[in-house]
Amino acid sequence: MNISRRAVLGALAVGATGVVPAWAQDSKGLIVIITPSHDNPFFKAEADGADARARELGYATLVLVHDDDPNKQSELFDTAIAQGAKAIILDNAGADASVAPIQRAKDAGIPSFLIDREITQSGVAVSQIVSNNYQGAQLGAEEFVRLMGEAGDYAELVGKESDTNAGIRSSGYHDIIDQYPDMTMVAQQTANWSQTEAYTVMESILQANPGIKGVISGNDTMAMGAWAALEAAGRTDVVVVGFDGSNDVRDSILAGGIKATVLQPAFAQAQMAVDQADRFLTDGSTGLEEKQLMDCILVTADNADQLETFALAS
Amino acid sequence: MTRALLAGLLAASVLCGCKIVQKAPGAGAGAAAPADMVGQVVADTYEARLLPHVAQGAVDARELTAAIGQGLDAAGEALGARAAGGGAWNFLAKGEGTVVGADRESRAAVLEVDLDGDRAADLQIQLGPVVKGTALRDASPFYVFTDFKDQIEFAALARALNARATEALALPEGDLLGKRVAFEGAFALRSGSDPIQVVPTRLALEDAP
Numbered sequence: 457m458n459i460s461r462r463a464v465l466g467a468l469a470v471g472a473t474g475v476v477p478a479w480a481q482d483s484k485g486l487i488v489i490i491t492p493s494h495d496n497p498f499f500k501a502e503a504d505g506a507d508a509r510a511r512e513l514g515y516a517t518l519v520l521v522h523d524d525d526p527n528k529q530s531e532l533f534d535t536a537i538a539q540g541a542k543a544i545i546l547d548n549a550g551a552d553a554s555v556a557p558i559q560r561a562k563d564a565g566i567p568s569f570l571i572d573r574e575i576t577q578s579g580v581a582v583s584q585i586v587s588n589n590y591q592g593a594q595l596g597a598e599e600f601v602r603l604m605g606e607a608g609d610y611a612e613l614v615g616k617e618s619d620t621n622a623g624i625r626s627s628g629y630h631d632i633i634d635q636y637p638d639m640t641m642v643a644q645q646t647a648n649w650s651q652t653e654a655y656t657v658m659e660s661i662l663q664a665n666p667g668i669k670g671v672i673s674g675n676d677t678m679a680m681g682a683w684a685a686l687e688a689a690g691r692t693d694v695v696v697v698g699f700d701g702s703n704d705v706r707d708s709i710l711a712g713g714i715k716a717t718v719l720q721p722a723f724a725q726a727q728m729a730v731d732q733a734d735r736f737l738t739d740g741s742t743g744l745e746e747k748q749l750m751d752c753i754l755v756t757a758d759n760a761d762q763l764e765t766f767a768l769a770s
Numbered sequence: 771m772t773r774a775l776l777a778g779l780l781a782a783s784v785l786c787g788c789k790i791v792q793k794a795p796g797a798g799a800g801a802a803a804p805a806d807m808v809g810q811v812v813a814d815t816y817e818a819r820l821l822p823h824v825a826q827g828a829v830d831a832r833e834l835t836a837a838i839g840q841g842l843d844a845a846g847e848a849l850g851a852r853a854a855g856g857g858a859w860n861f862l863a864k865g866e867g868t869v870v871g872a873d874r875e876s877r878a879a880v881l882e883v884d885l886d887g888d889r890a891a892d893l894q895i896q897l898g899p900v901v902k903g904t905a906l907r908d909a910s911p912f913y914v915f916t917d918f919k920d921q922i923e924f925a926a927l928a929r930a931l932n933a934r935a936t937e938a939l940a941l942p943e944g945d946l947l948g949k950r951v952a953f954e955g956a957f958a959l960r961s962g963s964d965p966i967q968v969v970p971t972r973l974a975l976e977d978a979p
Binding site: 551574576578586588589590591594598606620623624627628631632635636637745746747748749750751753 | 853856857858876877878899900902904914915916919920921922924925929960
């Protein structure tokens, strides 16, 4: 587990009684960055993007992870409030469960800037900058249908059901694919965003449906697991499309494995949230709508070589 | 301080568990369609606001394609609209041209239209039933994401607008090649080199003179 050393050191520095926090001396204040576990490189890219931008702008940072546990997230908010954070950058641990702690921070005068995932209420956070998962899923589905020749049996791997992005991506896929009457979904199973689960699930789907021509996956880690199972079964003819734009899938695309993925610009999104926090702290307003959609980008063999750590080189 | 340390310990302890939950085929993971709210918005706004907005804001397609050829961002700043999160430029367009290609077999049917008489397609007009993109929604400032519960609802709005637009199209059967076409609609571009795919709010076809 890589709860960052910075986080622990930061907590030590601030928590020690009678010691003036190190950041209070020569910075614009503290920005607390809270995301899911960095074990998924997507969330690490977010945290790194926000951390780097906040430091550039002269803030001290405290990087924390909630591991998708709303209770833990709530405690981390208490930590941020106790430490007098100027702002919180958050990839949240639940669309409903996150409303209360964000409101608590707001009541304590600390604005929150959300990335990646939405919450169910507006007017609580200052900004909610989310990847346009629906638009991205449609891009992925359009490419998937094209690669399948608009026909054939396919399977869908769905993400963790408690994560609204799993549902949004699935809707986006089906809003496209279901309009093609010759595309037949023979299996739809969750693999909880997990590579190892996707491997096992793919094995059983293949056994039950040997005629399968394609697999569309709610994220890249599950796509990697599915591809490994297909390779092991000698079924590299199967079209696999993922979602996220990870370096692993980039490498697979370049090697002729997985056919496509959809990039969420995680790094840029996190930096944008910090920029908006800075503008809000300076001017009292971001000048923008609270909820903002950031477009995703289709990644195929044509542009995969430009992809690095959830950003496309321009 | 203990909280952060404790959090780290907790985090470490939950990492290794993994379980497999299999779902029966056909069990959808999507949220229930928020059809009523979206249907109401479309009913309230499509004719009352969207059609006048397109008719009043549409820029001549030849002027648009020329401007985009000079640089998408400059064309977008001058003639288009873009959401707060950035992304595609959305344009309202109108024009006339000649059908130089048509794919009515695909579910994502399109007409290829030549605007300037060189017999090469300058843009596509989407005929549906599969309509790509969210240009009608995003070219209209009165549809605001913050007003909607989540991405699913906001996406449903875009799809309902596309469906409303293309369902209304009355196309003659048979070969459309060579016919004159007049249209109004919206399109989005992320890159100047992408094809222009107009979602038509008005489309009229007639035999070439």
